[in-house]
Amino acid sequence: MDRDTRMRDVSDKPGGRKGSAAKTIQHKNRGPLGRLRRNAVSNGDVVVERKVVDLWREFVHRRWNPEHKFLNLERIAEDEFVRQHRLLPGSGASGAGKEIAVLFKLASMLQPKVETISLAHNGLTSGSSLSRLSHYLPGVVNLSLQDNKLSTWRDIDYISSKRGRLQQLRELIMVENPLRDMEYSNNRIDRYKSEMVRRFPSLDILDMEAIPKIGFDAPAASTSAVASTSQATATTFPAEMGLSFITGVDSSVVSNFLVRFFPLFDNQRAGLLDVYHPNATFSFSSNTTIPARARIEGYHYSKEMPNQRKLEWTPWLTGGHGGSRNLNRMGGGIDKMTKTLHVGSEAAVKAMADLPITKHDITGSPEKFCVDAWPVQAGDSPQLFVTIHGQFTEEPSLGIRSFDRSFILAPAPEGSRARQTGWDVVILSDQLTVRAYSNHEAWTPGPMRVQAGEPMASGSSLQPPANPQIQVALSAMPEPQRSLVMEVLTRTGLNLEYAVQCLESNAWDVGRAIANFEQVKGTLPRDAFL
Amino acid sequence: MSTFTQNDIEIATRAADHFTRLYYSTYDSATRVDNLPNFYRPSSAMTWNGKPFQGSDGVRKLISAMPVTKHEVQCFDCHPIPGSQPPNLLITVSGTVTHGHRPTGNSASTSSKSVDSQPRVFSQTFMLVPDPTAPPSKTGEVAKYYVNADAMRFVG
Incomplete structure (x- = not known):
């Protein structure tokens, strides 16, 4: 057919x-x-x-x-x-x-x-x-x-x-x-x-x-199209990297807690039993991803840190009476989710005792640690919200890891075991994240570059342009003119001569100079720009 | 103060899963200036690399001046915090974030091996609390939560 x-x-x-x-x-x-x-x-x-x-x-x-x-x-x-x-x-x-x-x-x-x-x-x-x-x-x-x-x-x-x-x-x-x-x-x-x-x-x-669940006031992806969209164009960060931020509480409360907590965590974990509330929650989770910046810096193979390759993830993934509680990878399902959350001071300390021995040099090298903490109101009782980032040496390899740790603390009640043993606070919740090493320079205060090729930051912390001739010319200028010129240079892309001219004709007012520049920039010759 | 039931832990975990997806997809979206502040209330306190921002307005101010972001969540954890019912939640997130339009920062003058063109490691901790003034709006919703405290830092 x-x-x-x-x-x-x-x-x-x-x-x-x-x-x-x-x-x-x-x-x-x-x-x-x-x-x-x-x-x-x-x-x-x-x-x-x-x-x-x-x-x-x-x-x-x-x-x-x-x-x-x-x-x-x-x-x-x-x-x-x-x-x-x-x-x-x-x-x-x-x-x-x-x-x-x-x-x-x-x-x-x-x-x-x-x-x-x-x-x-x-x-x-x-x-x-x-x-x-x-x-x-x-x-x-x-x-x-x-x-x-x-x-x-x-x-x-x-x-x-x-x-x-x-x-x-x-x-x-x-x-x-x-x-x-x-x-x-x-x-x-x-x-x-x-x-x-x-x-x-x-x-x-x-x-x-x-299904019983908790809701949030942000739109689901399907409805977000209704909101107005605006393409972000910033090439600098809204703020510089800041120092440790502790406010609303006598900073000695936080430091006393940390300088007592970490030595005990390093040397005698059982001694932490009293500082955990009887119903406290503790868990640890491991982020095993190799950080891109640290990899390029070569920390994994550097001479200064000869033990990095001896580190093993196994104890942080399967140890600690239940293993890592990374909810992003909770392959074991509901049972694992429950088993890895240690509820009660005894369970918390028992789980910690099964983790590798650590050394946090919190008093010797404070620059390697960074703390943000402030009081939060939770119902009718005041609590303290504390996050700390830093590093520790792990035994037996003596390799170095980075960590993040977050605590919710409450005042130690009169007559409690915490109070009797000299703690001002008790731990209600404690979450530890262990990561591959990244250098503490990540939180060095000051301006940060958004990306390669972008200027360093805005406002008072401008970096001088890379062009050496301009740098020499700038260094010859008196303040405050010098920083005003730098700001105009960075924000307009004008060359030095035009930037100075622009400021002079606007009474050295940066705001007016920039506005003026925006008006005329289409008419400026090509060589007005760097 | 009673200990948590399996159900409390499950609801908390579910909320954290939902929250982290929603929060970072909102943060990375073109509608972030309108939508991200909704996670907060006027009383919320947040720090961005140690710099404080107050309430939904502070968040709006911060996010309005932020370069484009792309977050990748690698690890997160969540506890119900003892002492409240429905419980307050403590969520910690570890991941990477890339800022700016060019995903690898490959401008002509810089090599892709440059540290500045690589994603940063971030660590962010949230305390979520129920909002007694916002009645549940959906079937099954136990309560509506908002971010009461939020501390974010670049850590690598």
Whole structure:
């Protein structure tokens, strides 16, 4: 039969009604849509050949409710149109991963955007058939997978596992799937809910039940387009790097705490039992990423720090009675999340005792540490919010690591064990982050460069331009003219002569000089600029 | 002061996960000047590299003058702080941040090996507290939280 030839004639004709659209898809996509099956359709007396993708497009439009932004893809295999055109393989929808991917792609072209999609009652046995959902319809808000045959967490991970997938999902229906049924019959309802919610952090409703959660007053990504947008253009930072910032509290309270805490942490962790509140929380987490700046500086191999390569992450990842609590990589799920949070002073100190021995030289090299602290009101009791950044030497390797540590402190109550043992404060919460070494010069006070090639900073802390001739000329100038000229140089890009001229004709007022420059800059000759 | 239930810990973790995604995507967005201050209240205190900024207005002032940012969260942790119900939350974040338009700072005169063209390591600690005046607005919402204290520093 010459069916193939005939079909090519009809449907591949350039400019043919359906041909062009289908070709666009074909070009862009070498996946399921690249393969266009064809079949003949009897339409009254006229035999019309159409590409399968066009039939699927018609199916999608039949199932689309634009008013409710609802795409109903339920019971696909039972659909009269699908059966008539034999659009599914013999196995029905359950084995139709490619066809479902085609549907998602077609759905992605619908207007308005699909918000609700139901794939209920399709007998889907594997999550892999859903793997393209988040790619084509990342903004889906409501999803029903009711009455399918999804049975493992792996199936769910096809639509959830990575960051950035289905970030708008608000409601999910998983009832009548073996995965949920099994967790329910094994009395693990809480675990089921936790695991599901962990996979879809934006979820508000699971299986028709509200999920208890904490809200914030910032827009979700979907609504932020309403706000006015403005492209940031600053090439300097709004402020310089500042010294340790301690305010609202006698700084001796903070320093007394730190100079007593760290020696005990280094030498006798059990001795910290009293300074932790009986219900205190403690955890540590490890950021094992190699910092880019430190790598370029070569700290990992420097002669001054010969022991860096002997450091091992293992004790910080698996030690401390439960291991690192990096919630960004909480592969172990709910159990691990609970096990790595040490609640109560005894549990806290016990976990710490299982971590490597450290030496924080907080009194010998204070420049290697940096503290920000101030009081916070929490309910009716005052508390102290403290963050410290610094470094420690680790035993036995004697390699050096950087750390960040945050505390919530409260006044030690009269008669408490903390008070009896001479502490002014008790620890309510303590979080330790251990990182690969970065030099403490990161917090050296003063101006900072945003990026290579940008000026150093604004205002009083301007750096002189790199051009040596200009530097010589500048150094000959008296203050305050010198810094005014520098500021105009930096902000306008004018050369020295024009910058001085501009200031002179504006009574040495930088604001007026800059405004004047903005008015005339289009008319200035090329050689007015550096 | 009672200890926390598994449910408290789960809600706190979920909130931290949600918060860190939302906060840094807002910070890095073109609408940050309008949206980032919403995480704060007039009473909030924040420091940026040791320089204090007060309240939502202070945050707006800071962010208005900030070069374009791109944050990458590498590590975060969250505790419910003992002594309050619903609990205040302590969140610490460790990651990298790149400022400016050119992702690697590859201007003609500088090599990509230049330290200045590399992302910085940042450390940011937040204390989140429930806002008693803001009733929950969504199904299942236990409470609405805001940033009461926020200390950010470049640390590498």
